[in-house]
Amino acid sequence: MLISTSELNSILDNPDVVIADTRSFKEYSEGHIPGAVHLDLFAFHWIDTTKKGIENFNDQARKLFSFLGVTSEKKVIFYDSVSGMLAARGVWMLMYFSHQNVSMLDGGITKWKKENLSIETKANNFKPSNFLGKINPDIITGFEHIRDNLDNLKIIDARSTGEYDGSIVRAAQTGHVPRSINIDWNQNISEDGTFKNDDELSQMYDFPKDSEIVTYCQGAYRAANSFLVLKKLGFQNVKVYLGSWGEWGNNMDLAVEE
Structure with a gap:
């Protein structure tokens, strides 16, 4: 890749x-x-x-x-x-x-x-x-799959800390998808603009290799970057939430955490 x-x-x-x-x-x-x-x-x-x-x-x-x-x-x-x-x-x-x-x-x-x-x-x-x-339906997901499987997924929020905690507002609701973990995508990148090495990345993404992982951000761009990093590290079951916070945060029927 x-x-x-x-x-x-x-x-x-x-x-x-x-x-x-x-x-x-x-x-x-x-x-x-x-x-x-x-x-x-x-x-x-x-x-x-x-x-x-x-x-x-x-x-x-x-x-x-x-x-x-x-x-x-x-x-x-x-x-x-x-x-x-x-x-x-x-x-x-x-x-x-x-x-x-x-x-x-x-x-x-x-x-x-x-x-x-x-x-x-x-x-x-x-x-x-x-x-x-x-x-290839295995690397994409929508809101329904996440909503119905919140307890079984590792959800990575690739946005900034401010977006994650709700101090930066970019949707009708503030905060983040319940149980999601905030790892800002910028942390994937070294000072020279390349991806960090696998040792550094593995410390950040310290999950069991058989986890089903979903990445999201605001519009599934930063989430795609985190997806590539996870695939690079050998995680097999990784999906990008295409709708991301632009969809989830504007759907008042979906639960959020702050």
């Missing part, structure tokens, strides 16, 4: 590689990895995890990846400023469609630039495909 700067640099000319820059268009236009296209994943918020909502999410995501030009042969690499939440969201989404050949650039463009690797400013065009993918 992670690719190093040197490895990416060695395959820039490979026609079967798709590189997606998930930062803002302003940042992209000021300089990006050669051959990269710009993909604004932040415009793709989704907080409805009813059955119909998930079906709509699937349709939208397929359109997005068709636009990006993903086919089964392509190796897809997402990058961010660092090993960030937008690139992680892209990796998780493609894994959700059972596309295994997908990676995040560890350290993002910050590490790329630090190593004086080549940068270009010209915009690159998309080469659209007809992407279908096969849904």
Whole structure:
């Protein structure tokens, strides 16, 4: 799920590689990895995890990846400023469609630039495909599964402490999903922008390996970053709560803790 700067640099000319820059268009236009296209994943918020909502999410995501030009042969690499939440969201989404050949650039463009690797400013065009993918229901969850299994899940809240304790308000209700544990996603990242090593991460995510773990945040971007870390550590049963607090905190029928 992670690719190093040197490895990416060695395959820039490979026609079967798709590189997606998930930062803002302003940042992209000021300089990006050669051959990269710009993909604004932040415009793709989704907080409805009813059955119909998930079906709509699937349709939208397929359109997005068709636009990006993903086919089964392509190796897809997402990058961010660092090993960030937008690139992680892209990796998780493609894994959700059972596309295994997908990676995040560890350290993002910050590490790329630090190593004086080549940068270009010209915009690159998309080469659209007809992407279908096969849904993998094992790495996504909605509010109903969490509500009905609160006592059996390890729930990781990847938001800031202020959002978790309710002092920062971003929904109709404040606080967090009952029994959830707050591990801010920023703690996943080293000072150089790469993921921390497995020893450091294991101390933070000290759970039995057979736990069913759910990650959430406000809109399932930071949660996707924590998902990748948990998979990196060898946890098998990890799901991202797609609706996250944007859904849970605005549903007055769902219980919260402060």
